[in-house]
Amino acid sequence: MKIDERAGATTRREFMQGGLAVAGTLLASQMGGAAAAAEDKPKRPNLVFFFGEGQRANALSIAGNPVLKTPNQDRIAREGIRFQNAFCTNALCAPARATTLTGLYSRSTGALSNEHPNVPLPSDIPLFTDLLHEAGYEVAILGKVHVRNGVEERYWDYYFGHNAPGNNYANPFFKEGRKGKIGPEKQYHNVYPDDLTVDRALAWLEEDRGDKPFCLLVWFVAPHEPFFRPRRHLDLYSDGVVIPKPATFDDDLKGYPGKPKSFVEATNKIGTTPEHPAAGSLEGLAKDYYAGIVAVDENIGRVLDYLERKHILDDTAVVAGSDHGFFLGEWRLFDKRLMHEPSIRVPLAIRYPKRIAAETVRNEMVLDTDLAPTFLDLAGAPIPAHLQGKSVLPLAKAPDPSFRKEWYYEYYEWPNPEGVAPHRGIRTERYKLIHYVERNEFELYDLAGDPGETQNLYGQPQVLSLQQNLLSRLEKLRAAIPERKAPENA
Numbered sequence: 001m002k003i004d005e006r007a008g009a010t011t012r013r014e015f016m017q018g019g020l021a022v023a024g025t026l027l028a029s030q031m032g033g034a035a036a037a038a039e040d041k042p043k044r045p046n047l048v049f050f051f052g053e054g055q056r057a058n059a060l061s062i063a064g065n066p067v068l069k070t071p072n073q074d075r076i077a078r079e080g081i082r083f084q085n086a087f088c089t090n091a092l093c094a095p096a097r098a099t100t101l102t103g104l105y106s107r108s109t110g111a112l113s114n115e116h117p118n119v120p121l122p123s124d125i126p127l128f129t130d131l132l133h134e135a136g137y138e139v140a141i142l143g144k145v146h147v148r149n150g151v152e153e154r155y156w157d158y159y160f161g162h163n164a165p166g167n168n169y170a171n172p173f174f175k176e177g178r179k180g181k182i183g184p185e186k187q188y189h190n191v192y193p194d195d196l197t198v199d200r201a202l203a204w205l206e207e208d209r210g211d212k213p214f215c216l217l218v219w220f221v222a223p224h225e226p227f228f229r230p231r232r233h234l235d236l237y238s239d240g241v242v243i244p245k246p247a248t249f250d251d252d253l254k255g256y257p258g259k260p261k262s263f264v265e266a267t268n269k270i271g272t273t274p275e276h277p278a279a280g281s282l283e284g285l286a287k288d289y290y291a292g293i294v295a296v297d298e299n300i301g302r303v304l305d306y307l308e309r310k311h312i313l314d315d316t317a318v319v320a321g322s323d324h325g326f327f328l329g330e331w332r333l334f335d336k337r338l339m340h341e342p343s344i345r346v347p348l349a350i351r352y353p354k355r356i357a358a359e360t361v362r363n364e365m366v367l368d369t370d371l372a373p374t375f376l377d378l379a380g381a382p383i384p385a386h387l388q389g390k391s392v393l394p395l396a397k398a399p400d401p402s403f404r405k406e407w408y409y410e411y412y413e414w415p416n417p418e419g420v421a422p423h424r425g426i427r428t429e430r431y432k433l434i435h436y437v438e439r440n441e442f443e444l445y446d447l448a449g450d451p452g453e454t455q456n457l458y459g460q461p462q463v464l465s466l467q468q469n470l471l472s473r474l475e476k477l478r479a480a481i482p483e484r485k486a487p488e489n490a
Contacts, residue, residue: 044379045317045352047137047215048307050300051100052293052322053093053144053224054336057086057345059293059326067241068290072301073349076320080351081360081396087427088368089409091324091336091343096368097147097219100323101127103372103387106410110484111148113413117163120149122484126384127154128372132215135381140204143197143219144168155180160200161219168193168221169228176200192230194220198299202306215375218303223292225335226278227285230295237287245282246329248454256331258456260441268327268335268418279334286328317352317378321371330452337420339409339427339434340453348392352378356396364403365429366392388481405429408477414438426474433458433470444470 050073058065062074062082088096090106098104098111102125106112109121121127129139133155140158145151150163152175159177162168162185172193173185188196201218222228229236251257256264270279279285300320307313325343327333336343348366350356355378369389376383377391395403410424425434432453434443444458444467457463 042380043315044137044213045315045354046213046312047132047375047378048303048316048318049215049217049219049375050296050303050318050320051097051143051217051219052296052320052347053220053222054324054326055223055293055296055322055347056325056328056342057084057347059290060347063347067237067243067286068293070293070297072297072304073320073347075304076300076318076351077347077349079353079358080318080349080356081362083348083366083392083395084361084363085365086321086346086348086367087344087365087407087409088322088324088346089407090411091338092411092413093146093224093323094148095412096323097145099368100321100371101129101147101151103128103369103389105369105388105408105481106412107478107481107483108388113416114146115413116148117146118149120153121147121151123153127151128375129156129215129217130154131376131381131384132379133157135379136212137379138209138212138214139217140201140214141217141219142201142204143194143217144221144224145219150175152177152182156182158204160197160204162193162221164221169226172196172221192295194222194295194299195230198302201303205303205306205310213379215379218299220296220299222296223289225276227288227292229288229291233291233295236291236294241287243283243286246331247452248331249282249329250332251454252332258443258454259331260436260439260443260456262421262423262436262439262441263331263338263443266333266338266418266420268333268337268420270329270332270334276334282329285334289326289328314353317350317355319348319350319371319375321348321368322346323368335418335420337411337413337416337418339411339423339425339432341447341451344409344427350374350392350396355393360396362395362399364392364395364400365407365427366395366404367407406473406477408474408481410478424474424478426470426477428470431466431470433467433474435471435474 060070061068062077094114095106095111098109102109133139138157142160145161146163159182162174171189173187175182175185273279307316324336325345327342330342370392373383373387373389373391377393406428412422414422421436423436430448432445442458443456445453
């Protein structure tokens with residue numbers, strides 16, 4: 001993918017004006033303010049951010065999944081706000097995580113794909129944790145970071161992470177660091193990586209930090225392929241549990257009706273992918289995937305239990321989300337990347353009883369670009385003008401039909417292990433248009449009548465006016481997002 005030379009529009013000066021400069025002003029005002037005034041301010045919440053790996057939106061028992069039991073994630077959703085239409089803007093690990101940390105689309109971070117893992121994010125783009133650190137929070141990130149350079153160059157009060165895409169299960173490697181300094185990689189034996197991540201997170205929470213609030217990011221590696229189960233779940237789902245076959249599972253036998261070549265020729269197919277033995281069958285894939293999410297839920301429960309024992313759970317805003325979704329047999333697919341609903345839909349819930357009533361459910365479309373401004377809003381910190389998302393907290397007070405009417409999606413990585421062609425698209429509340437850029441192929445769906453995306457309407461006479469309108473709006477969305485030139489060494 002060619003990167004536009006207009007990247008000069010996103011310069012260090014502009015990001016600093018809108019981002020770190022704002023945080024610096026905040027810090028200066030805090031230092032210069034009177035102690036008495038500080039005492040009048042309400043106590044800022046602690047922040048805990050659980051981030052799943054490829055957990056699709058319906059991979060929760062509260063979302064009606066017939067197989068999974070996820071009591072701890074259900075609790076967060078039940079005792080707070082649950083978003084039923086949450087999405088990622090680039091369904092791939094590293095780009096999605098960069099967007100989550102920065103509040104910017106992939107086009108603006110330059111983190112377009114999983115390639116170039118040793119290239120840092122541009123230093124002029126602040127992470128929301130950088131801004132929270134400047135605002136007086138202690139910040140920690142643990143688990144599967146998988147952002148360019150693992151964001152190891154940024155300040156962390158505690159870092160215990162790895163940048164492996166998914167092969168870091170058996171005898172995993174982690175780097176550990178404190179107060180902005182990170183040590184060399186070290187291997188750990190006979191331990192499940194997410195269990196170890198939470199062990200270290202709980203140990204860090206136990207440390208004395210005085211009155212300083214904390215922001216803890218716990219990012220899981222499960223259930224990423226190769227779907228390595230913890231020992232305690234080797235027999236899970238072995239007692240005759242039935243995995244329902246998706247309605248479109250056999251569409252390949254019908255020639256994938258309505259789908260363009262760019263979709264058909266992708267290699268992310270269950271059962272015929274020798275380089276992915278874990279995806280050898282629908283039943284094996286789904287059960288291993290679900291077992292990984294059960295382990296994640298258990299580890300989330302360990303942290304919630306700790307916060308409750310310490311009587312700080314209600315003083316802590318707990319956010320649970322995922323980097324992207326995952327195909328579980330729709331069109332016989334696995335993995336993600338494509339702009340179809342199983343790939344782009346993610347779970348999102350926030351528990352913070354001081355600002356969010358229990359059992360709140362919202363249907364507005366919210367994005368991964370909204371996470372950074374939401375964390376800043378929770379902390380009472382300024383939200384820089386350059387962020388491309390917006391806080392979702394106002395939705396906790398009341399629904400807002402105007403919150404977001406449409407949004408932009410783009411997938412860049414090529415070549416890639418699954419043969420998924422680069423594409424971009426627009427999703428509105430009712431319609432979705434996908435454009436595969438290399439072959440100039442399209443898919444168009446009316447999601448109101450066809451939520452399963454089985455009837456490609458592109459090119460049909462009755463939708464030509466709608467089609468042209470969506471194409472125009474797609475280009476306007478794309479043009480409105482500043483594009484950063486990739487670094488020369490990338």
